[in-house]
Amino acid sequence: MGGRDPRRVSPTRLQRWERTAEWPLTAASLLFLAACAWPILDPDLARPWRTAFDVVA
Amino acid sequence: MxxxxxxxxxxxxxxxxxxxxxxxxxxxxxxxxxxxxxxxxxxxxxxxxxxxxxxxxxxxxxxGRAPDPPQVRDHQRAHLTEPGKVAEVGRMPRRAAGQHHQRLAAADPEPVVVQPGPVVGVAVRHAATVVRHDAQEGRRRGSHDRRPTHAGRKPGAPRTTRSGGVGAAGFEPATARL
Known part of the structure; x- marks a missing residue:
């Protein structure tokens, strides 16, 4: 970001996207954490649930 | 996904x-x-x-501090009763607000030991208000409760309605005994 080449990234569009995507991706990672952890914490989980969590993760 | x-x-x-x-x-x-x-x-x-x-x-x-611009926030809290001052400090640059706050703290005779954050502060204040309100209400209700019995009571009649008293004789409805 030193400003050697201002055309290196398009600051407006890329940064706008990153700002927009920040919270959805955070939510996605939380979802991922839950989907990963649940089958481990509950080993007697029924098969369909296990598949569902696999799909989510 | x-x-x-x-x-x-x-x-x-x-x-x-x-x-x-x-x-x-x-x-x-x-x-x-x-x-x-x-x-x-x-x-x-x-x-x-x-x-x-x-x-x-x-x-x-x-x-016990406000998160980001602590000086300005604390200051505003200290001057909540003076809207003009709040606006004035809000317009100050941050360092000026901080110095102002320090002067204020130095002039404050009572050292503030715990300054709860905004949410805690509001909760504590609210709790205090509720308690005070309840106390007042209780006092008022107590006097209200007493006054009619005094007024309705014949001079010399027993104040409480125990069994064998006035209530038990059937002059008062059962709920009055509660």
């Missing part, structure tokens, strides 16, 4: 980047997280930023 979200994010960023080769080279970890299944847990790194934000706020609250 979450993989798709991260993949879409990566692709969009790649498309938006001016120099794509450079983007790929500087964002190798992002690519690895999307492409290599064994690195999927690295997605949780995204939560680190959230944790740091939470940590900052929680730490500030536990230390």
């Amino acid at each position: 979450t993989w798709a979200a991260f993949a879409v994010d990566y692709v969009v960023r790649l498309v938006l980047a001016h120099d794509r080769g450079r983007f790929v080279r500087t964002h190798l970890l992002d690519l690895a997280v999307v492409v290599l299944p064994m690195l999927r847990p690295l997605r949780l790194l995204r939560l680190v930023t959230v944790l740091s934000v939470l940590n900052r706020y929680a730490g500030a609250a536990l230390r």
Whole structure:
């Protein structure tokens, strides 16, 4: 970001996207954490649930 | 599913980047997280930023300070009764507000030991109000309760309605005894 080449990234569009995507991706990672952890914490989980969590993760 | 979200994010960023080769080279970890299944847990790194934000706020609250611009916030709290002053301090540059606050703190005869954060402060104040209100209400209700019995009581009649008293003789409805 030193400003050697201002055309290196398009600051407006890329940064706008990153700002927009920040919270959805955070939510996605939380979802991922839950989907990963649940089958481990509950080993007697029924098969369909296990598949569902696999799909989510 | 979450993989798709991260993949879409990566692709969009790649498309938006001016120099794509450079983007790929500087964002190798992002690519690895999307492409290599064994690195999927690295997605949780995204939560680190959230944790740091939470940590900052929680730490500030536990230390009893307002989170970011503490001087201005504390100052505003100190001058809540003077709207003109609040506006004036809000317009001050941050350092000036801080100095002003320090002067204020130095002039304050009572050292403030614990300054709860805004939420805690409001809760405590609210609780205090409720307690005070209840006390007043109780006092008022007590006097209300007493007055009719005094007025309705014949001089010399027993005040309480125990069995064998006035109530038990059938002059008063049963609920009056409660």
